[in-house]
Amino acid sequence: MVDTILPLxxxxxxxxxxxxxxxxxxxxxxSTKGFTxxxxxxxxxxTTLLRLLHxxxxxCGGILNWNSDVESVQQNQSFVFQTxxxxxxxxxxxxxxxxxxxxxxxxxxxxxxxxxxxxINLDHLCNTNARFLSGGEKQKLAIxxxxxxxxxxxxxxxxxxxLDGSATKEIEKLLQEAHNAGTRIIMTTxxxxxxxxxxxxxxxxxxxxxxxxxxxxxxxxxxxxxEARAFLNGDILE
Amino acid sequence: MNxxxxxxxxxxxxxxxxxxxxxxxxLLSLQVTLTAVIIASIIGMPMGAWLAVNRFKFRxxxxxxxxxxxxxxxxxxxxxxxIMLSRSGPFGVLNLxxxxxxxxxAQVIIITPLIASISHQAIRDLWADYxxxxxSLNTTKRQRILTLIKDARRSLLTGSLAGFGRAIGEVGAIMxxxxxxxxxxxxxxxxxxxxxxxxxxxxxxxxxxxxxxxxIIVNLAIHTISKTERxxxx
Ligand SMILES: Nc1ncnc2c1ncn2[C@@H]1O[C@H](COP(=O)(O)OP(=O)(O)OP(=O)(O)O)[C@@H](O)[C@H]1O
Ligand SMILES: [Mg+2]
Numbered sequence: 001m002v003d004t005i006l007p008l009x010x011x012x013x014x015x016x017x018x019x020x021x022x023x024x025x026x027x028x029x030x031s032t033k034g035f036t037x038x039x040x041x042x043x044x045x046x047t048t049l050l051r052l053l054h055x056x057x058x059x060c061g062g063i064l065n066w067n068s069d070v071e072s073v074q075q076n077q078s079f080v081f082q083t084x085x086x087x088x089x090x091x092x093x094x095x096x097x098x099x100x101x102x103x104x105x106x107x108x109x110x111x112x113x114x115x116x117x118x119x120i121n122l123d124h125l126c127n128t129n130a131r132f133l134s135g136g137e138k139q140k141l142a143i144x145x146x147x148x149x150x151x152x153x154x155x156x157x158x159x160x161x162x163l164d165g166s167a168t169k170e171i172e173k174l175l176q177e178a179h180n181a182g183t184r185i186i187m188t189t190x191x192x193x194x195x196x197x198x199x200x201x202x203x204x205x206x207x208x209x210x211x212x213x214x215x216x217x218x219x220x221x222x223x224x225x226x227e228a229r230a231f232l233n234g235d236i237l238e
Numbered sequence: 239m240n241x242x243x244x245x246x247x248x249x250x251x252x253x254x255x256x257x258x259x260x261x262x263x264x265l266l267s268l269q270v271t272l273t274a275v276i277i278a279s280i281i282g283m284p285m286g287a288w289l290a291v292n293r294f295k296f297r298x299x300x301x302x303x304x305x306x307x308x309x310x311x312x313x314x315x316x317x318x319x320x321i322m323l324s325r326s327g328p329f330g331v332l333n334l335x336x337x338x339x340x341x342x343x344a345q346v347i348i349i350t351p352l353i354a355s356i357s358h359q360a361i362r363d364l365w366a367d368y369x370x371x372x373x374s375l376n377t378t379k380r381q382r383i384l385t386l387i388k389d390a391r392r393s394l395l396t397g398s399l400a401g402f403g404r405a406i407g408e409v410g411a412i413m414x415x416x417x418x419x420x421x422x423x424x425x426x427x428x429x430x431x432x433x434x435x436x437x438x439x440x441x442x443x444x445x446x447x448x449x450x451x452x453x454i455i456v457n458l459a460i461h462t463i464s465k466t467e468r469x470x471x472x
Contacts (some may be wrong), residue, residue: 042414074376085371088364088389097385098375 005068005076005152006032006184008053013062015048023048023208025062030153030186035179037195038188040205041237046188047082049205050155053186054079057117077153078146082161083221084138086130091122094130094141116144120174136167143171147178153176156187162195172198192232196220204228206237245443252444259421261434264448267425270412271340271405274345275353282350286357286397287383290365296464301358307351312344316401316411319344323415341425344411349401356397360390393401395464406453426452 007029014024021044030036030053038046051057054077055063066073087094095116099109117126120140125133130141139159146154156175160168175198177183189195193213195202199216204225211225223229230237252260289301321327323335323343334340364386372382387394409427416423418432426449433442 056370056373079370079374081370085368087368087385088370101377101381167447 001190002033003068003072005066005073006030007067009065010053011063011065012060013052013064015045015052015057016060023052023205024059026052026091026210028203028213030184031201032184033182034184034200035175035198036186036201036203037199037230038186038203039190039192039195040188041190041231044205045208046190046205047120048208049158049203050079050157050186050188054155071161075149076151077155078149080139080146080154080156080159082085082157084135084142086133086138086141088129088131090127091130091133091137091141091192092117092126095145095148098145102149112148115147120144121170136163137169139163139167140174143174147174151183153163153184153186156185158188158190160189160191168194182234204231204233241443243441244440245406246447248440249337249444249447252441253448259447262421263424263426263429263445264452265426266338266423267406267449267452270341270425271345271402274342274349274405275398275402277342278346278350278353279394279400281346282353282397283387283394284383285350285388286354286359287361288317289354289358290362291379291382291386301355304351304355304358308355310348311410312348312408313410313414315347316344316414319347319411335415336419336423338416338423340415341412341423343420344415345405345408348408348411349405352404353397353401357390357394357401360393360397361386364390392464395460400459402456403453405450406456 009081010026010028010030012025012027014026015022026049032087040046048057052059053238055064055074056079068076087097089097090137092110092113095113096109099112100106104112114126117123120143122133122140125137130138133141143156143159146156159175160171163171172194175185175187179198187198195216202212202214202216202219203210204212204219204223204227206225206227212223219228220232223232227237239334255263289304290299290389319340320335323332323340324330325335334343363384367390369387372385377385407427409431412423413428413431414424418424418428418429424432426445430442430445431444433439
């Protein structure tokens with residue numbers, strides 16, 4: 001077993017784009033266990049925060065302290081994008097891909113991928129080009145592809161934003177299972193109910209700064225800031 | 239108009255007469271061009287992919303040069319290859335001048351920029367699409383290029399076919415470096431030039447129609463192959 005890459009300590013990290021501050025300064029600790037949800041209105045910086053944690057954005061000033069070396073940090077986390085990126089290949093080939101990158105023999109990879117395809121109920125679309133799948137099917141495929149390498153840490157950027165109730169339910173079930181199996185999950189959403197259903201911990205982001213961070217229960221019961229209260233009330237935040 | 243009809247008729251007559259000399263010429267045309275296309279693809283595709291994936295200082299400049307090289311005048315390429323391969327040239331000892339190999343070399347130089355440039359465009363578009371995913375999956379540079387080449391293969395094939403089209407119809411360079419020697423380096427285009435020079439227009443035209451037919455057949459064949467692949471894949 002590889003050593004664990006968590007906890008992660010983020011200290012004073014800021015992300016800037018063309019000299020404009022997008023998020024920060026961010027100070028959080030990502031513990032080894034749990035399901036964290038990042039919530040906030042559009043444009044509050046949720047995607048940027050996830051990208052910062054995943055290593056897509058370089059912090060200018062501040063640091064990210066992982067519990068492990070760069071190589072294993074990169075190998076042990078997966079990212080599911082807001083709009084799924086599908087390889088122009090069949091569904092099953094999309095799921096096999098991360099395994100083949102790691103040099104896992106073809107038949108072994110195929111066997112594991114088949115199990116995942118069944119798990120996400122896409123057996124009938126196994127050999128369909130992934131580009132032709134529906135939004136919900138693509139998203140499930142993207143999650144299977146992210147989980148197939150058994151990452152310690154999984155990021156998801158609004159995975160259910162464009163999906164209807166039943167597709168959302170299916171994906172939430174998948175995530176719950178991964179969570180129960182020990183995968184550390186960090187996910188953004190602006191669905192208040194989803195946070196309530198899934199989150200252990202909650203980060204509330206507003207205009208690029210963390211306004212609240214703590215147990216989800218506490219956040220829902222007794223939000224501390226004005227903005228969070230307004231957000232939970234469904235008021236429009238600008 | 240009459241000439242054209244006459245040319246078509248004699249083209250048919252020629253083919254059905256199963257003339258051995260003619261088949262030799264056709265075969266050599268195909269052999270030289272397909273070899274050149276394969277070599278140029280092996281060089282040009284990874285080159286295009288590499289240019290699409292890497293950021294470096296003179297990237298724009300390199301791409302501009304590449305695009306300019308697409309318009310290389312074949313006669314000039316022929317001349318340069320001739321000088322290189324001639325007895326007193328740097329590669330004279332290889333004794334390649336006036337051989338099919340020399341013709342392949344000239345054609346590779348002519349079509350590699352074309353194939354590289356079309357590959358670059360196709361792969362750049364796919365890379366824009368795949369970028370975040372491939373970075374997130376922590377791929378090595380090699381893995382990225384291989385993935386992009388594999389998934390852009392249909393567009394890349396189009397690039398190769400464009401290269402084939404340019405090479406099979408090319409006459410200036412291979413005339414110079416091949417010499418149009420009967421039974422050795424004579425191909426369809428050089429034969430056409432020769433016959434036209436002799437005033438044998440009907441015969442030249444017949445060869446021309448065969449050349450066009452050949453280009454169409456190869457294109458169709460390759461498209462059919464890639465379609466059967468699609469049927470099994472998707
Ligand atoms: N590359 C960039 N250049 C300039 N501005 C950027 C860039 N990336 C993000 N921004 C800005 O940063 C802010 C936060 O963007 P981000 O995508 O993180 O928000 P978000 O919370 O994910 O929003 P949404 O809920 O709509 O997905 C936005 O105002 C966006 O316009
Ligand atoms: Mg976002």
